[in-house]
Amino acid sequence: MGDLVAIDRHVTPPADPTPAEAIRALGFDPDRVRAVVLTPTSVVAIAADYPEPYIRPEA
Amino acid sequence: MPDPFLDPILRRIDRAQRTTTRMGVITDIDVDDASLTVDCSGDIITGVRWYDHYAPVVADFIDILCVGGSSWRVLGKLSKQLGAGSVTYGSVTVSPSHAEFVWRSASAPEWSAYTYYDLRAGSQGRHPLYDNTGAIVYMFPALPPALPSGATVTGARITFRRLPDSFTGLPLVEPVVWQHDVTVIPLGHDVDPPPTTGTVWRPGFLAVEQVASWELPSAWLTAWLAGTTKGITLYTETIADYMVVGGGSNADLLLSYSVPT
Numbered sequence: 446m447g448d449l450v451a452i453d454r455h456v457t458p459p460a461d462p463t464p465a466e467a468i469r470a471l472g473f474d475p476d477r478v479r480a481v482v483l484t485p486t487s488v489v490a491i492a493a494d495y496p497e498p499y500i501r502p503e504a
Numbered sequence: 505m506p507d508p509f510l511d512p513i514l515r516r517i518d519r520a521q522r523t524t525t526r527m528g529v530i531t532d533i534d535v536d537d538a539s540l541t542v543d544c545s546g547d548i549i550t551g552v553r554w555y556d557h558y559a560p561v562v563a564d565f566i567d568i569l570c571v572g573g574s575s576w577r578v579l580g581k582l583s584k585q586l587g588a589g590s591v592t593y594g595s596v597t598v599s600p601s602h603a604e605f606v607w608r609s610a611s612a613p614e615w616s617a618y619t620y621y622d623l624r625a626g627s628q629g630r631h632p633l634y635d636n637t638g639a640i641v642y643m644f645p646a647l648p649p650a651l652p653s654g655a656t657v658t659g660a661r662i663t664f665r666r667l668p669d670s671f672t673g674l675p676l677v678e679p680v681v682w683q684h685d686v687t688v689i690p691l692g693h694d695v696d697p698p699p700t701t702g703t704v705w706r707p708g709f710l711a712v713e714q715v716a717s718w719e720l721p722s723a724w725l726t727a728w729l730a731g732t733t734k735g736i737t738l739y740t741e742t743i744a745d746y747m748v749v750g751g752g753s754n755a756d757l758l759l760s761y762s763v764p765t
Contacts, residue, residue: 462535465559466535467535469533469535469559469560469561469562470533470535472533472561472562472563472654472764473561473562473656474561477656478656479722480722480726482648482726482729482730484648484729484730484731486648486649486653487648487649487651487652487653487654488653488654489648489651489653489654489655489656489657489729489761490655490656490657491656491657491722491725491726491729492656492657492658492762494658495657495658495659495660495719495722495725496659496719497719497721497722498705498707498718498719498720498721500703500705500721501706
């Protein structure tokens with residue numbers, strides 16, 4: 446009977462993409478969007494220069 | 505037998521044929537493989553690599569270089585796609601699917617709900633004479649199906665229209681707007697209070713019979729697109745905020761967007 450051979454099955458998983466990489470992979474320029482919303486059927490983004498309204502704090 | 509005159513020329517021709525440049529548009533980015541798919545006037549080239557200094561984006565118009573006859577690399581991004589715009593712009597109006605009016609009074613303190621004859625109408629605030637407190641809960645269809653996939657929303661404006669009433673109220677009154685996450689309110693007596701989530705938003709003032717629209721807060725739009733917000737509620741318990749809204753275009757949401765061409 447031969448010697449047992451230990452097999453190194455350790456596999457280094459690929460690094461998770463950064464948020465910017467993930468946004469690029471969805472087809473958007475991360476510098477030009479402030480949010481990306483992914484649903485089962487579509488992906489849409491909100492532009493970085495979206496005109497944000499002022500929300501007055503409640504008294 | 506090698507030809508000392510012809511062979512160098514053939515080698516040059518071979519190199520020239522194997523090293524070429526093309527212009528094209530990125531149609532897909534494979535992050536795992538770190539490669540691009542590029543459409544060069546209908547010729548689809550896959551496995552295109554890029555150098556570290558370039559961050560590829562779908563719809564970028566780029567020059568690519570073929571090295572060794574089969575390996576493609578991005579030379580760089582062109583400042584503008586020649587002969588065509590890189591994006592097109594569009595807009596779509598999303599109207600509420602319906603509204604439910606919720607109210608209570610001193611004599612009937614439990615909340616009641618019913619649908620107005622005008623499917624967008626109702627009052628917010630406390631009526632100073634009848635002591636009714638009202639709220640309007642607007643239900644909307646899901647927003648993403650209204651937009652082309654890949655769209656970037658550049659603006660989202662919501663419209664309110666103030667109607668005349670037997671009690672005029674103050675000359676200028678603000679819509680008092682909340683988000684909600686319900687899809688239906690059972691009509692009848694003894695229903696739950698008006699649904700609200702998050703912070704209140706007072707976009708601006710309305711005179712009687714005035715129609716105005718305001719840009720929606722981006723966090724609200726994000727929640728709305730993601731489906732965690734289903735619509736809005738106009739709700740306040742204050743006499744100074746009493747007003748009636750309704751009619752065509754009231755509570756319409758106008759979405760402006762761009763899409764890569």
